[in-house]
Amino acid sequence: MKILVAEPMSPAAIELLRRQPGFEVIESNPKEYEQHLGDCEAMLVRSAVKVKADTLAKAPRLRVIGRAGVGVDNVEVPAATAAGVIVMNAPLGNIISAAEHTIGMIFASARHIPQAHAKLTKGEGVDKQWGTENIQPSFDFKFYPFVWQNGGDLFNKDYTECILNQEKAVQAFEFIYALRQYAPAPEEAQSGSPQSGKLMMWGDWELMNTLFVGQLPFEYSVAPPPASPNTGEIMFCGDAPGWAMPKGVKHPTESWEWMKFLFTPESLFRLFVAIAAPPPRISMLQTDEYFKKHPKYPNPELCFEITQMRMKAFKNTPKISNYEEAKTAMGEEMSLVWAGTMGLKEGIDKVTAKWTELVKEAVIDPDVGCAGKFC
Amino acid sequence: MSVIARWRKPSLARQEAIFGFIFIGPWIIGFLALQLGPMITSLVLSFTEYQIVAAPKFVGIDNYAKLFTADPSFLDALKVTFTYGLVATPAGLVLGLLIAILLNQNVPGLMVWRTVYYLPAVVSGVAVGMLWVWIFHSEFGLINLALRIILGIQGPAWLAHPSWALWALIIMSFWGVGGSMVVNLAGLQGIPTELYEAASIDGATWWHKFWRVTLPMLSPVLFFNLVMGVIGSFQYFTNAYVMTGGGPGRSTLFYNLYLYKNAFQYFKMGYASALAWVLFLIIMLLTVLIFRSSPLWVHYEGSVKGR
Numbered sequence: 001m002k003i004l005v006a007e008p009m010s011p012a013a014i015e016l017l018r019r020q021p022g023f024e025v026i027e028s029n030p031k032e033y034e035q036h037l038g039d040c041e042a043m044l045v046r047s048a049v050k051v052k053a054d055t056l057a058k059a060p061r062l063r064v065i066g067r068a069g070v071g072v073d074n075v076e077v078p079a080a081t082a083a084g085v086i087v088m089n090a091p092l093g094n095i096i097s098a099a100e101h102t103i104g105m106i107f108a109s110a111r112h113i114p115q116a117h118a119k120l121t122k123g124e125g126v127d128k129q130w131g132t133e134n135i136q137p138s139f140d141f142k143f144y145p146f147v148w149q150n151g152g153d154l155f156n157k158d159y160t161e162c163i164l165n166q167e168k169a170v171q172a173f174e175f176i177y178a179l180r181q182y183a184p185a186p187e188e189a190q191s192g193s194p195q196s197g198k199l200m201m202w203g204d205w206e207l208m209n210t211l212f213v214g215q216l217p218f219e220y221s222v223a224p225p226p227a228s229p230n231t232g233e234i235m236f237c238g239d240a241p242g243w244a245m246p247k248g249v250k251h252p253t254e255s256w257e258w259m260k261f262l263f264t265p266e267s268l269f270r271l272f273v274a275i276a277a278p279p280p281r282i283s284m285l286q287t288d289e290y291f292k293k294h295p296k297y298p299n300p301e302l303c304f305e306i307t308q309m310r311m312k313a314f315k316n317t318p319k320i321s322n323y324e325e326a327k328t329a330m331g332e333e334m335s336l337v338w339a340g341t342m343g344l345k346e347g348i349d350k351v352t353a354k355w356t357e358l359v360k361e362a363v364i365d366p367d368v369g370c371a372g373k374f375c
Numbered sequence: 376m377s378v379i380a381r382w383r384k385p386s387l388a389r390q391e392a393i394f395g396f397i398f399i400g401p402w403i404i405g406f407l408a409l410q411l412g413p414m415i416t417s418l419v420l421s422f423t424e425y426q427i428v429a430a431p432k433f434v435g436i437d438n439y440a441k442l443f444t445a446d447p448s449f450l451d452a453l454k455v456t457f458t459y460g461l462v463a464t465p466a467g468l469v470l471g472l473l474i475a476i477l478l479n480q481n482v483p484g485l486m487v488w489r490t491v492y493y494l495p496a497v498v499s500g501v502a503v504g505m506l507w508v509w510i511f512h513s514e515f516g517l518i519n520l521a522l523r524i525i526l527g528i529q530g531p532a533w534l535a536h537p538s539w540a541l542w543a544l545i546i547m548s549f550w551g552v553g554g555s556m557v558v559n560l561a562g563l564q565g566i567p568t569e570l571y572e573a574a575s576i577d578g579a580t581w582w583h584k585f586w587r588v589t590l591p592m593l594s595p596v597l598f599f600n601l602v603m604g605v606i607g608s609f610q611y612f613t614n615a616y617v618m619t620g621g622g623p624g625r626s627t628l629f630y631n632l633y634l635y636k637n638a639f640q641y642f643k644m645g646y647a648s649a650l651a652w653v654l655f656l657i658i659m660l661l662t663v664l665i666f667r668s669s670p671l672w673v674h675y676e677g678s679v680k681g682r
Contacts, residue, residue: 336624
């Protein structure tokens with residue numbers, strides 16, 4: 001007798017059938033079983049194969065259909081009866097397993113096991129505290145707009161002139177922003193320290209510059225090296241701030257969203273160009289000791305002179321920027337988000353409102369301008 | 376013959392006056408240079424916009440106007456400071472009084488107890504702040520540990536939660552009741568015992584003795600503690616700066632801390648000066664109020680009030 005096993009079944013069952021003398025077992029699968037229908041006398045199905053009237057019509061010699069399961073909903077029983085085919089099931093087959101599974105689900109729900117597992121794998125651990133206290137924007141801030149001319153030099157070839165242009169600065173930020181697409185997902189986010197091996201949303205110029213000259217085995221390297229065409233060294237007069245999200249931060253999703261907000265061109269412009277940079281910010285950068293102390297600046301005297309020149313270039317009364325207030329506003333609102341008493345969207349809205357206010361207060365030199373679209 | 380103008384020796388009174396001025400001279404110079412001078416400068420600066428890199432620019436009452444109309448942080452700061460003052464000061468007074476009464480009796484180890492209670496009042500500064508940061512730690516701090524062991528509840532994340540940070544600071548202020556306790560003790564010991572004996576003879580209960588003898592005789596001391604407490608609570612800065620830096624959101628942004636931020640972080644000296652003078656006016660108003668109310672409840676020896 002030919003028996004068609006229309007779906008993959010347990011080998012033990014097939015073995016049982018094969019051992020009977022006179023039984024010929026054809027193993028098939030739901031896609032191909034129809035070709036064997038013509039001469040089979042018995043058929044075994046599970047749940048994928050739907051035995052309807054036309055299937056029965058294709059199997060004239062069929063005498064019995066065995067369903068490896070409890071219900072027979074995938075077999076049209078009236079049609080089988082009309083065709084004279086016996087339909088059998090296995091009513092006690094897996095009732096013990098189903099019962100065990102149900103009890104297991106009851107326990108899992110009662111003890112919140114799936115939620116705990118999800119939390120653990122997401123890195124939240126058992127700590128109920130929110131917080132990204134590890135996100136410290138590296139506001140060791142001595143920013144100057146970066147210039148993408150002369151291959152990234154701030155100076156001309158003779159090092160007699162330093163041209164700082166806001167439009168170029170905005171371009172620089174758009175470049176940083178474009179780096180986002182190369183950043184890893186929050187789950188893979190790692191520290192932005194040079195030793196970590198993975199870059200994430202780190203806008204620090206030093207890091208990016210070392211990255212660009214190929215000194216570190218980072219995975220992402222997307223920009224042409226902003227090196228001096230003369231010496232090959234990176235030429236800049238200041239650092240730009242950056243952010244990184246260390247491993248193990250408590251709520252990576254929210255932190256990621258927050259950092260994406262910080263890296264929008266509008267935010268970057270508000271925070272680092274309109275609020276902070278013009279008018280010139282008083283910082284240690286403007287003393288020559290700073291330049292002498294930091295060996296990476298090849299021309300400390302020139303850098304110092306450039307900053308002095310820049311201060312004079314601004315026609316407004318020099319003013320200390322609103323950068324600290326912007327940072328405080330950000331900290332105040334976001335600390336409520338991290339404490340869990342305010343939603344992220346609301347926090348971002350409040351921070352944006354405060355920054356817009358501060359941009360209005362920051363007096364931007366009309367000659368230098370506002371680079372148009374971000375004011 | 377030439378007439379030589381003789382320097383007549385000044386009279387005794389005049390001499391004494393001159394010596395008097397010489398003696399208080401150092402203090403006068405210090406006062407003028409270090410207190411009165413800066414006060415006047417700050418008053419003048421409060422009408423200017425002064426950011427250190429440039430000369431002060433006169434803006435009239437702009438700073439004050441902005442303070443009262445356009446600054447939500449100012450209102451938050453006031454709210455926080457007033458909450459702290461209204462809760463911590465009376466509670467501290469009451470606690471100090473209770474402990475002083477307790478330690479006025481013959482308990483074993485009296486001197487040890489008095490020393491122990493007074494000790495926290497003399498330590499201060501950043502170290503204390505860091506100590507209390509540890510005590511308020513959400514997992515391993517003493518307070519949450521005690522709550523977990525004794526009461527079985529999970530304490531809040533004290534300094535990280537906007538609703539609890541201020542309460543943490545208030546609780547922390549109670550460890551300084553030793554200062555007022557010592558003054559209360561001195562006052563308690565100055566109450567003549569005849570009064571108590573007379574009260575006992577008249578059949579007074581302990582409550583009557585407390586309410587009718589102790590408190591009135593102690594009221595000058597309580598008055599002093601109240602005034603000092605109010606002034607101190609409005610000048611609260613160190614712990615807020617060290618422990619929370621303004622707290623989650625602006626929940627521990629004390630007035631002094633906000634002033635500090637404006638002056639030394641945002642470099643808005645004119646605005647900060649305006650803030651300082653508003654604080655001065657507030658404290659002065661409260662102190663005047665307390666002084667004006669004192670005839671109602673402060674009994675100085677020798678004055679008879681009420682029945």
